Amino acid sequence: MARELWEGNATIAEAAVRAGLEAFFGYPITPQSEILEHLSHRLPELGRVFLQTESEVASINMVYGAACAGARVMTSSSSPGISLMQEGFSYIACSEVPAVIINVMRGGPGLGNVAPSQGDYFQAVKMAGHGDFHPIVLAPGNLQEAADLTVLAFDLAEKYRTIGMVLADGSLGQMMEPVEMPPMRPVRPPYERPSWALTGAEGRPPNIITSLYLVEEVLEKVNLRLQAKLRQIAANEVRWKEYSTEDAELLLVAFGTVGRVCQTVVREARRAGIRAGLLRPITVWPFPSARIAQLAEQVRGVLVVEMNAGQMLEDVRLAVEGRRPVRFYGRFGGIIPLPDEIMPELEKLDAETR
Numbered sequence: 639m640a641r642e643l644w645e646g647n648a649t650i651a652e653a654a655v656r657a658g659l660e661a662f663f664g665y666p667i668t669p670q671s672e673i674l675e676h677l678s679h680r681l682p683e684l685g686r687v688f689l690q691t692e693s694e695v696a697s698i699n700m701v702y703g704a705a706c707a708g709a710r711v712m713t714s715s716s717s718p719g720i721s722l723m724q725e726g727f728s729y730i731a732c733s734e735v736p737a738v739i740i741n742v743m744r745g746g747p748g749l750g751n752v753a754p755s756q757g758d759y760f761q762a763v764k765m766a767g768h769g770d771f772h773p774i775v776l777a778p779g780n781l782q783e784a785a786d787l788t789v790l791a792f793d794l795a796e797k798y799r800t801i802g803m804v805l806a807d808g809s810l811g812q813m814m815e816p817v818e819m820p821p822m823r824p825v826r827p828p829y830e831r832p833s834w835a836l837t838g839a840e841g842r843p844p845n846i847i848t849s850l851y852l853v854e855e856v857l858e859k860v861n862l863r864l865q866a867k868l869r870q871i872a873a874n875e876v877r878w879k880e881y882s883t884e885d886a887e888l889l890l891v892a893f894g895t896v897g898r899v900c901q902t903v904v905r906e907a908r909r910a911g912i913r914a915g916l917l918r919p920i921t922v923w924p925f926p927s928a929r930i931a932q933l934a935e936q937v938r939g940v941l942v943v944e945m946n947a948g949q950m951l952e953d954v955r956l957a958v959e960g961r962r963p964v965r966f967y968g969r970f971g972g973i974i975p976l977p978d979e980i981m982p983e984l985e986k987l988d989a990e991t992r
Contacts, residue, residue: 641816646781647672649817650714650740650804653785655680657792658823659738660709661687663700665719668752669808670742673714686825694719698726705735706847708835710792710826714740716808717758718749727801728767732849732860734834736795738788739773739803742811745972753972754808756894759949762805763923770861772868773801774875775923777893781815787920789820798871799834805922807945809895809974877920878929882908886915888987889933891954892943893919895974900943902977903984910981912988922950927957934958938991941984943975944968963991 644652651673654662662677674690681688687704691697697713704711715723720741730737743758745751762775774794778784784806791802831837836845851857879897882904883889892900897918907914917933919926934940939962942951948966955964967983969975 641818643814644781644817644819645672645814646784646806646811647742648676649781649784650788650806650811651676651680653788653820654712654738654792655684656820656822657789658710658825659686659712659792660825661689661704661711662713663689663691663697663704663711664713664715665691665694665697667716667719669744669754669811670714670716670740672811673740673742694722695726698723698730701737702726702730702733702735705730705737706733706836708831708837710796712738712740714742716742716744717746717755720758720761724761724765724767726767727773728769728771729849730801731767731771731773732769732864733847734799734864735847736792736799737801738791738795739801740788741803741805743805743807745970751972752808754810754895754945754974755970755972756807756896756945756949758805759922759944759946762803763925763953766801766803771864772923773803774798774871775803775805775921776877777805777919777922778810779879779894779897779918781810781813781817783920784810785817785819794875798867800867800871805894807895808972872924875921876924876926876928878926879918879920881916881918883915883917883933885913886933886936887913887938888915888984888991889937889940890914890916890943890984891919891930891940891950892916893922893950896943896945899975899977900980903980906977906981907984912984914984919950925953925957927953930954930957931959934962937962939987940964941980941987942966943980945974946970963987
């Protein structure tokens with residue numbers, strides 16, 4: 639299939655359509671509103687469901703309902719809107735129904751601004767709602783990945799009956815790049831709904847989907863089952879990309895847009911005689927801790943670069959376990975760090991670790 643020029647938010651929306659999205663419920667918020675705009679005409683023309691809700695709280699509860707019925711369902715929002723959905727995330731996780739969430743991050747905290755940020759890392763991978771659970775969180779670094787990972791989010795959500803989240807930032811949502819769109823999948827017919835779905839109980843025992851367990855021992859058993867599933871995900875679904883790590887003496891770790899910037903830093907560093915490499919996490923949960931730990935044995939130091947105060951930094955430090963110095967460089971307020979800013983930080987790390 640030929641590559642075509644796509645805008646980022648439209649890329650995600652169209653990839654979801656081609657992944658078999660049956661129903662979308664969402665509320666507009668910049669910088670992700672183009673997802674709604676695209677789906678508002680695309681889904682109805684295919685005979686599928688699009689509904690602009692009255693709030694993000696309504697959106698996530700409608701997603702929950704459609705997921706319980708076995709539909710391929712999605713919502714999207716940006717930072718403050720995602721915060722409003724977190725109670726629903728927890729209900730969905732405990733009920734073990736699949737759903738896809740798109741977060742195109744904006745500057746914060748608070749209302750912040752509509753510029754790109756990575757300030758929702760903690761929100762996505764540490765505290766996506768109350769209780770003990772994690773969504774699967776995929777972080778694209780370009781628009782081809784945004785398309786591919788949106789499709790993957792649906793597949794993983796259904797495989798594990800959990801939440802698949804695509805964590806992008808405002809720059810990915812607004813930029814344009816050539817993309818090869820995935821092939822169109824057919825929408826699953828009603829008679830092929832999964833056996834656990836609420837499709838009416840004629841001819842079978844009724845299904846019960848709930849997140850309410852008032853007996854402590856019963857809720858503990860549910861939690862133990864959820865934790866076993868999370869261990870299975872962590873064992874099987876870790877993804878990352880590496881650049882020039884074979885002989886690297888210094889390691890950059892960055893995700894999303896900043897990971898792209900750091901590829902340029904690696905090239906510039908090598909031209910300057912500094913053997914740098916980059917690890918860019920694709921899954922930020924589960925996190926590629928084991929691979930970072932391996933690379934920490936090889937390199938002299940690690941530099942983490944983010945558009946926040948150092949949120950992924952904590953996971954990198956946990957992986958390195960103090961065996962090598964781990965430094966940080968970050969920008970706030972929707973400012974993307976540039977290679978000319980990152981390079982001096984890498985040079986400092988090079989000097990102090992020799």
